[in-house]
Amino acid sequence: MQSSLSLSLSATSSSAATVSRSRHSFPVPAASPLNLRFCGLRREAFDSGLAASLKRQQSQLPRQPHSAAVSAALSANGSPPSSFDYDLLIIGAGVGGHGAALHAVEKGLKTAIVEGDVVGGTCVNRGCVPSKALLAVSGRMRELKSDHHLKSFGLQVSAAGYDRQGVADHANNLASKIRNNLTNSMKALGVDILTGFGTILGPQKVKVGPSNKIVTAKDIIIATGSVPFVPKGIEVDGKTVITSDHALKLESVPDWIAIVGSGYIGLEFSDVYTALGSEVTFVEALDQLMPGFDPEISKLAQRVLINPRNIDYHTGVFATKITPARDGKPVLIELIDAKTKEPKETLEVDAALIATGRAPFTQGLGLENIDVVTQRGFVPVDERMRVIDTNGKLVPHLFCIGDANGKMMLAHAASAQGISVVEQVTGRDHVLNHLSIPAACFTHPEISMVGLTEPQAREKGEKEGFEVSVAKTSFKANTKALAENEGEGLAKLIYRPDNGEILGVHIFGLHAADLIHEASNAIALGTRIQDIKFAVHAHPTLSEVLDELFKSAKVKAQASSPVSEPVAV
Ligand SMILES: Cc1cc2nc3c(=O)[nH]c(=O)nc-3n(C[C@H](O)[C@H](O)[C@H](O)COP(=O)(O)OP(=O)(O)OC[C@H]3O[C@@H](n4cnc5c(N)ncnc54)[C@H](O)[C@@H]3O)c2cc1C
Numbered sequence: 001m002q003s004s005l006s007l008s009l010s011a012t013s014s015s016a017a018t019v020s021r022s023r024h025s026f027p028v029p030a031a032s033p034l035n036l037r038f039c040g041l042r043r044e045a046f047d048s049g050l051a052a053s054l055k056r057q058q059s060q061l062p063r064q065p066h067s068a069a070v071s072a073a074l075s076a077n078g079s080p081p082s083s084f085d086y087d088l089l090i091i092g093a094g095v096g097g098h099g100a101a102l103h104a105v106e107k108g109l110k111t112a113i114v115e116g117d118v119v120g121g122t123c124v125n126r127g128c129v130p131s132k133a134l135l136a137v138s139g140r141m142r143e144l145k146s147d148h149h150l151k152s153f154g155l156q157v158s159a160a161g162y163d164r165q166g167v168a169d170h171a172n173n174l175a176s177k178i179r180n181n182l183t184n185s186m187k188a189l190g191v192d193i194l195t196g197f198g199t200i201l202g203p204q205k206v207k208v209g210p211s212n213k214i215v216t217a218k219d220i221i222i223a224t225g226s227v228p229f230v231p232k233g234i235e236v237d238g239k240t241v242i243t244s245d246h247a248l249k250l251e252s253v254p255d256w257i258a259i260v261g262s263g264y265i266g267l268e269f270s271d272v273y274t275a276l277g278s279e280v281t282f283v284e285a286l287d288q289l290m291p292g293f294d295p296e297i298s299k300l301a302q303r304v305l306i307n308p309r310n311i312d313y314h315t316g317v318f319a320t321k322i323t324p325a326r327d328g329k330p331v332l333i334e335l336i337d338a339k340t341k342e343p344k345e346t347l348e349v350d351a352a353l354i355a356t357g358r359a360p361f362t363q364g365l366g367l368e369n370i371d372v373v374t375q376r377g378f379v380p381v382d383e384r385m386r387v388i389d390t391n392g393k394l395v396p397h398l399f400c401i402g403d404a405n406g407k408m409m410l411a412h413a414a415s416a417q418g419i420s421v422v423e424q425v426t427g428r429d430h431v432l433n434h435l436s437i438p439a440a441c442f443t444h445p446e447i448s449m450v451g452l453t454e455p456q457a458r459e460k461g462e463k464e465g466f467e468v469s470v471a472k473t474s475f476k477a478n479t480k481a482l483a484e485n486e487g488e489g490l491a492k493l494i495y496r497p498d499n500g501e502i503l504g505v506h507i508f509g510l511h512a513a514d515l516i517h518e519a520s521n522a523i524a525l526g527t528r529i530q531d532i533k534f535a536v537h538a539h540p541t542l543s544e545v546l547d548e549l550f551k552s553a554k555v556k557a558q559a560s561s562p563v564s565e566p567v568a569v
Helices: 048-059 066-077 095-106 121-126 128-145 147-152 164-189 264-275 295-306 411-425 454-464 479-483 512-525 544-552
Strands: 017-020 025-028 086-091 111-115 192-195 198-202 205-208 213-222 226-228 256-260 279-284 311-315 317-323 331-337 343-349 351-354 358-360 386-388 394-400 439-441 446-451 469-474 490-495 502-509
Touching: 086 095, 086 411, 095 111, 095 121, 095 164, 095 411, 111 213, 121 128, 121 164, 128 147, 128 164, 128 264, 164 192, 198 213, 213 411, 256 264, 256 331, 256 343, 264 279, 264 295, 264 439, 279 317, 279 343, 295 446, 295 454, 295 490, 295 502, 317 351, 331 351, 439 512, 446 512, 454 490, 454 502, 469 544, 479 544, 490 544, 502 512, 502 544, 512 544
Parallel strands: 086 111, 086 213, 111 192, 213 394, 256 279, 256 351, 279 311
Antiparallel strands: 017 025, 198 205, 205 213, 226 358, 317 331, 331 343, 386 394, 439 446, 446 502, 469 490, 490 502
């Protein structure tokens, strides 16, 4: 992501650790990345000096098609094989690798995917999927526990309760189901799934453990994902000091849990834990909670998702040391002031969830064999996901997608990058517009966004000399939201009044994660407000919130694409 668009980050320290996965134990990169936020979703480009130098190198890179651009670098990286086992080999069968594999088959490529653990990667096994299963439960618990909400519908429910193991099983069963779906979809299409850890040996050559079989491919995609980032000084025991990997198993519901980091992962878990009866304390290094959101949205989110719930928080503090509960003592969290570094209080809680971001998983990949040095663990790539070596040259036929490149640490971004790469290797130049990729936080209600926040848009407008306007609509005016007794919500449009360009859309409210796509598709397709405001929305639906939003914008430009030939019905 361009540094100008990335969201605020706080520095983190380096640490060496080993993170256990279900089958293998993979070493975690010794140097941690920045503290990932937006919800932790977008990564600040590498530190500014390095980013500038990479940018310089990239601007000198040729703009020809991939095959021409890479040929110069080929000889420097050893000789490539003369024939190949596969057209495309993907290392890592997470959502990114899976998306790339399916598209590759559609394009007629002979494709293999290497997986060192279980198919599905983080999203399916330790991320999006089980977390959304838990959030589905927390949403229902909230409704059932809210007398006021139920009474407003004329409903009566005697007592809401839950069976912890039943909830955990729901998450686990969903992950298994989706994992099987993913595996079967690849098998059915003829993708070879090679089980083992993949190591790049040289151009177009990968060793797959444990048999150490050498596999060659015309093009290779690195899609090795990420693991939880645990800052130095924090001891994870997997029971009382946990990461999202452990929390998703829901082996316990602590009475009092501290959540370190208020990005989207921390926020979603606060929704789950408070619905299941826990008290939550946020520990946040920056001065405000949810620092990655548009400020107006974070304010509203704080009013609805934090203040009325069993949640308190400490902002502007670092947790320098966290000791798991042992010998009858609680979990101890030592806090210092984030600015002065002066010691502050020590919290005593039942459990701590470390939600301080994700570290790319690139160790052991053999990047040194192709002269690539990671930047805080992330694989350096250009805007076409082509890997860049230490000399700033493109590594022949090598791409990196998903969390491992850190451009936008989201499942659908990983998959979209994979599809984009396949388009390129099959002859169509393609650059993915990351500003059109939506993001969502699945709390109750949900938060979603695409494009720039208001401060980012204003900064860009000032630099580039255009005016920025804002339009807003409330869910309180939407019939469907009111029918559901869910009028608490806001949609915000940030746009250029001169030409109607959509710069950003932010939604807080019922089904915000589904609603955002009208805006993200408009950005992706370059649709302007003066055109989209004539699109018709069914009544009564939540989509009318966006209809109202586009209609309320004051754009000077006229509609540019009138339908010239009406279609009769
Ligand atoms: C709690 C949580 C909730 C989340 N919720 C959402 C959400 O709601 N929406 C969303 O968009 N994103 C969400 N994410 C983020 C999302 O999970 C990631 O962005 C996504 O999984 C990245 O996909 P990937 O394909 O890049 O990597 P991964 O999914 O991490 O997959 C990488 C795969 O590569 C394998 N691998 C690694 N190295 C090797 C090697 N050398 N050889 C062979 N195999 C290897 C790994 O075992 C793994 O299976 C969430 C993450 C977490 C932790």
